[in-house]
Structures are given as C-alpha cells and as structure tokens.
Amino acid sequence: MAALDADVVVVGAGPGGCAAGLAALRVRRDARVLLLDRAPCGRDKVCGDPVGPRARQTLAALGAGTGVRHEEEVSRFRLVSASGRSVSGAVSTPGFVVLRRILDARLLDAAVAAGAQFHRATVAAVPTGASDVVVTLRGGGTVRAAVVIGADGANSVVRCSIGEPPSRDAHLALAVRGYADRPQDLRELLIRWHPVAHGIAYAWAFPTADGHMNVGYGAPVSAVTGGRKQLESAFALLLENVLDTSGVRFTGHHLPLSPGRPRAASGRVLLVGDAAGLVNPLSGEGIFYALESGRLAGAAALSSRPDTGYREHLAQRFGRHHRDTAFAARLLRPVSVEATIHAARNDDPVLRQILDLALGDGSLSARDIVRFTRSWIAPRRRTP
Numbered sequence: 001m002a003a004l005d006a007d008v009v010v011v012g013a014g015p016g017g018c019a020a021g022l023a024a025l026r027v028r029r030d031a032r033v034l035l036l037d038r039a040p041c042g043r044d045k046v047c048g049d050p051v052g053p054r055a056r057q058t059l060a061a062l063g064a065g066t067g068v069r070h071e072e073e074v075s076r077f078r079l080v081s082a083s084g085r086s087v088s089g090a091v092s093t094p095g096f097v098v099l100r101r102i103l104d105a106r107l108l109d110a111a112v113a114a115g116a117q118f119h120r121a122t123v124a125a126v127p128t129g130a131s132d133v134v135v136t137l138r139g140g141g142t143v144r145a146a147v148v149i150g151a152d153g154a155n156s157v158v159r160c161s162i163g164e165p166p167s168r169d170a171h172l173a174l175a176v177r178g179y180a181d182r183p184q185d186l187r188e189l190l191i192r193w194h195p196v197a198h199g200i201a202y203a204w205a206f207p208t209a210d211g212h213m214n215v216g217y218g219a220p221v222s223a224v225t226g227g228r229k230q231l232e233s234a235f236a237l238l239l240e241n242v243l244d245t246s247g248v249r250f251t252g253h254h255l256p257l258s259p260g261r262p263r264a265a266s267g268r269v270l271l272v273g274d275a276a277g278l279v280n281p282l283s284g285e286g287i288f289y290a291l292e293s294g295r296l297a298g299a300a301a302l303s304s305r306p307d308t309g310y311r312e313h314l315a316q317r318f319g320r321h322h323r324d325t326a327f328a329a330r331l332l333r334p335v336s337v338e339a340t341i342h343a344a345r346n347d348d349p350v351l352r353q354i355l356d357l358a359l360g361d362g363s364l365s366a367r368d369i370v371r372f373t374r375s376w377i378a379p380r381r382r383t384p
C-alpha cells in the first residue's frame with residue numbers, strides 16, 4: 001500500500017475546517033493534518049459576522065480564544081416584530097462581531113501554529129476506498145488520507161462525492177449582506193422581522209469594531225420569487241429609518257438549514273458546518289454549529305471508527321436541539337414572532353431560552369412551553 005500524504009485532509013478552511021484541524025491536533029500533536037482551501041487565507045465570506053457566546057466557548061475549548069477580541073464585543077440587542085413591537089436588552093455573556101476575513105484568518109493562523117499545513121487548492125472530487133480516501137484536485141493532482149473532513153460550505157463538493165444530494169428548497173434560505181456606515185448612536189445587534197409568503201424573513205444590522213454596520217436580509221428560498229432585487233428592496237424598506245441604506249453593495253449566498261441535514265458521515269468521510277447542513281433554521285446562525293461540529297469531527301477523525309464516533313457525538317450534542325428547532329421552525333410565522341416578543345418582554349427566562357434555542361444548543365421541555373404560554377397570554381409587564 002502506498003504511503004498516505006496525510007492522516008486527515010480537511011477540505012475548506014472556514015470555521016468548521018479550522019476547528020476540525022485544531023481538534024485533531026489536540027488529540028495527537030504529531031498528526032499530519034492538511035487544510036485545503038480554494039481561496040487564500042483572509043478571504044471574505046458572506047455572513048452577518050457575529051460570534052455568539054457558545055461559539056466563544058468552543059473557540060476556548062480549541063485553544064483558539066484569540067479568535068475574538070475585547071473591542072469586538074457587543075452586548076446589547078433589539079428584536080423588532082413585523083408590527084413594530086420590540087424587546088431589547090443586554091446579554092450577560094456578550095457576543096462579538098468580527099469581519100469574517102479577520103475571524104477566519106485568525107482561526108487558520110491558530111490551526112497552522114498548532115501544526116496543520118495549509119495549501120491553496122480546489123478539490124474536485126473525493127472518491128473513497130476501503131482503507132483510505134483520495135482527494136482529487138482541480139487542475140490535476142491527488143492527495144491520499146486516512147480520513148477526509150468536508151468543511152467546504154453550502155455547495156460542498158465532498159458532500160456530493162459521498163452521494164448526499166444538495167439541500168432541498170424547503171431547507172434553504174437565501175440572504176444578502178453588505179456594509180453601511182454606522183450611525184454614532186447605534187451600538188446594538190438589531191433584527192427586524194418581515195412577513196413573506198408562508199413564513200417570515202428578517203433584516204439585520206450588526207455594529208462592527210471598525211465603525212460600520214454589517215447589514216442584510218434573509219428569507220426562505222421558497223419565498224424569494226424576485227431574486228436578489230427582492231431581498232435588497234425588502235432590506236431597504238425595513239431599515240431605511242435606522243441608517244443610510246442607499247450606497248450599500250450586497251453579495252448573496254445560500255444557508256443550508258438544519259432540519260434538512262444529510263448523513264454527517266460515510267465511511268472515512270465526515271461532513272461539518274454548512275457542508276453538513278447545520279445552520280439554525282430559527283436564526284440563520286451557522287458559525288457556532290460549524291465550529292462545534294468541526295471540533296467533534298476532528299476529535300473523532302483519528303479514532304478507529306471515525307464515522308460512528310462522530311455521528312454519535314453529534315447526536316449527543318445536538319440531537320435534541322435539532323429536533324426542537326425543527327419543531328419551532330415549523331411554527332415560524334409573523335403571529336408566532338409577535339407572541340414570542342410579547343412573552344420575552346414579560347419574562348427574562350423566556351427570553352434567555354429563546355436566545356439559547358436560536359443561537360446555541362437549547363431545547364424545549366413541556367415546562368418551558370407552559371411558561372412561554374403563560375408569559376404570552378399575560379398582559380404586558382415590561383416596557384421595551
């Protein structure tokens with residue numbers, strides 16, 4: 001048998017791929033981990049740029065706590081329903097807004113410092129054998145590895161190579177993102193919901209440390225009949241009273257939502273992050289799930305049964321969460337967002353629970369649902 005080029009090849013050096021590389025090297029410091037990406041270090045990624053408290057915990061567990069910095073911290077938020085009802089406040093554990101070209105470069109630097117090798121290459125296919133995986137590169141060349149981790153995002157080539165179809169429209173959102181000048185007094189994460197056919201969409205404005213706002217609008221693909229123009233017009237309509245939306249240049253991308261997630265592992269190939277369809281269907285948050293699934297896949301990659309180990313750990317970590325977010329996502333309508341904002345204004349624990357379900361690993365018990373209903377039907381207690 002010819003020698004392997006690497007113990008683990010990770011395709012894609014975004015949050016999921018870097019987390020996988022770091023986690024594998026924490027299991028075995030001398031493991032040969034090769035990170036491949038078609039783009040150079042420091043590339044942009046269309047995203048809202050926020051790193052939530054849970055994602056920060058994962059970064060710390062990977063020894064990559066410097067992925068976020070104090071000056072990027074944002075604690076205040078405001079959630080506004082379609083009718084204009086709102087709830088705002090400050091979270092006890094803050095989030096961070098970090099431009100993705102900066103976050104991803106910091107993570108890649110951390111992975112390389114830990115011992116990973118980075119090569120710029122586009123992966124064309126990943127045919128698997130009984131005892132190894134051969135990664136075929138566009139333009140010629142192959143790399144042989146014991147295990148391949150597909151962290152190559154929403155249009156994953158690795159995922160297609162193992163026979164998993166792309167996400168269906170029912171489990172896809174489309175979003176556009178741009179940058180606007182930040183009004184001096186705006187220092188909170190702002191989300192404003194918007195009714196669309198058979199569901200709900202939202203616009204966001206998140207303050208960055210460099211004096212801008214990351215702004216955008218995302219909707220279920222099934223509700224986007226007018227392409228990006230529709231998304232850009234809806235964005236302007238929702239946020240024109242908050243900031244100057246006129247000069248914003250948008251870029252768009254898909255978000256593969258978690259209820260439609262494929263098999264996350266097949267033999268010697270493991271899928272993480274967007275390649276595994278792990279974006280939260282309630283919020284569009286994907287960075288935390290990419291980091292955490294990457295951490296689990298990297299830790300399992302060097303074991304004797306990488307696929308079963310990874311599948312089991314992923315199910316333990318997110319099985320209940322996925323079940324409950326899928327349930328809640330089916331109820332996402334303008335009326336349920338109104339009810340949620342009303343309940344959250346009445347009861348802080350309800351607000352925390354909702355944030356943990358939408359941005360973390362939260363789940364719902366029968367007691368939570370009773371508490372939510374009580375807070376929803378109660379007359380308004382708190383002012384926004």
Ligand SMILES: Cc1cc2nc3c(=O)[nH]c(=O)nc-3n(C[C@H](O)[C@H](O)[C@H](O)COP(=O)(O)OP(=O)(O)OC[C@H]3O[C@@H](n4cnc5c(N)ncnc54)[C@H](O)[C@@H]3O)c2cc1C
Nearest residue numbers: 012014015016038048123152153175253273274285286287
């Ligand atoms: C408009 C928009 C807004 C969003 N807002 C948020 C938000 O506010 N909060 C949040 O948490 N998430 C948000 N997300 C989701 C988030 O961006 C993703 O979930 C996250 O980037 C997934 O990380 P990943 O590592 O799985 O994949 P990616 O970050 O997509 O990284 C994939 C990497 O693979 C590389 N690659 C792709 N194909 C190949 C190939 N064939 N060969 C080699 N390399 C390849 C790419 O160059 C890239 O570097 C948003 C997404 C969009 C589109």
